[in-house]
Amino acid sequence: MKTLAPIFEAIERSAHRIREAITNEDLCYGESCNATGDMQLKLDIQSDLIIAEEFSKITAIKAIASEEKKEAETLHPEGRYMIAYDxxxxxxxxxxxxxVGTIYGIYDGEFQAKxxxxxxxxxxxxxxxxxTAYKGGVRHYIFRHGRFQxxxxxxxxxxxxLNGPGGTQQYWPPHHKKLIDGLFAEGYRLRYSGGMVPDLHQILIKGGGLFSYPGTADKPEGKxxxxxxxxxxxxxYETAGGEAIDDKGRRLLDLGCDxxxxxxxxxxxxxYEIAKVKEAYGV
Known part of the structure; x- marks a missing residue:
């Protein structure tokens, strides 16, 4: 934990600065798209710049990759850690x-889940x-009285x-629709805001459920x-005692990334819900 402490501190500083930007800055779109073609809000760009600036101060960070940038950016060639973030x-x-939210993955070496x-x-x-999820524990902090407690x-x-189904329903495969309908028939409550952070956060805080984003007719490899x-x-989710798989039943953290x-x-x-997914998908 001590070796990562400067990184967590930079994330905290970024959180405060992004919070300030959300409260006070313009919501209009910029003049560019990100690497996957989504139009960028000025707040997306500003948040990206805030995080990059805070991480640039830490010599242990070798490189960063952002949803808003096409390629990874080297910060300190002699650094150890690589950080990818939304x-x-x-x-x-x-x-x-x-x-809304910000998501970070911290890697020791290359950007691979392993x-x-x-x-x-x-x-x-x-x-x-x-x-934060680190070394066997998922810890929850709330900012109160000037600090994260x-x-x-x-x-x-x-x-x-809770049931949080993503993707446009008209493009769902039939077996996925059957899965989602079956969970609702068991009494699950809908949770879908259009934001991954708030949906997965609610499922985690409330103790369980399913978040799904399948391959669909319009996005066969997911979004x-x-x-x-x-x-x-x-x-x-794995650190908290849950599971995370793709549509072939493979553990997400075993997947490569090219x-x-x-x-x-x-x-x-x-x-329980992941077992239902495996049954519905025949994996």
């Missing part, structure tokens, strides 16, 4: 005042919150109550990016 997940929700040491995400909502250690139950979104949350913006179908949740 600076402002769900930024399109800001204009309707819903929670090298991940820790994952962190920050929730910008009614409260500023942070969740540790709350409980988070664990997923064997079975949850969510391995490095910036999928791997960090897979690390969080391009920073590579995507994958993903299913994250409690053990």
């Amino acid at each position: 600076p402002l997940d769900g930024s399109s929700l800001i204009d309707v005042d819903l929670s 090298n991940m040491l820790a994952a962190v995400y920050v929730v910008h909502g009614p409260r500023l919150e942070m969740v 540790e709350q409980e250690t988070l664990h997923l139950k064997e079975k949850g109550k 969510l990016r391995k490095l910036f979104e999928v791997f960090p949350f897979a690390f969080v 391009d920073p913006h590579e995507t994958t179908p993903c299913f994250l949740g409690s053990k």
Whole structure:
């Protein structure tokens, strides 16, 4: 933990600066698209710059990769750690005042899931919150009285109550629709905001459920990016006692990654729900 402490401190500083930008800055779009073709809000760009600036101060960080950049950027060639991040997940929700977040994956060496040491995400909502997954524990922090104060250690139950299905329903494969409908028939409650951070955060805080983003007719390889979104949350959920797989039943953290913006179908949740996914997908 001590070796990563400067990185966690930089994430905290970034969280405060991004929070300030969300509160006070313009919400309009910039003049460019990110590497996957999404139009960039000025807040996306500003958040990316804030994080890069804070990380540039830490000589232990060798390189960073951002959802908003086409390629990884070397900061300190002699550094050890590589960090991939989504600076402002769900930024399109800001204009309707819903929670958004920032996602980080911290790697020892190359950007491969097998090298991940820790994952962190920050929730910008009614409260500023942070969740860290590192060495066997998922810890929850809330910003109060001028500092992040540790709350409980988070664990997923064997079975949850929330169902967060992503993707456009008209493009779902029939077996996926049957899976989702079956969970609702069991009494699961819908959780879908359009933001990965708030949806997965609620499932984690409430003790369990399923978040899914399948391969669809319009996006057969899924929409969510391995490095910036999928791997960090897979690390969080596994550390909390859950599971995280793709549509072939493979553990997400066993997948390779050949391009920073590579995507994958993903299913994250409690053990009961992941067993239901495997049954529905025949894997």
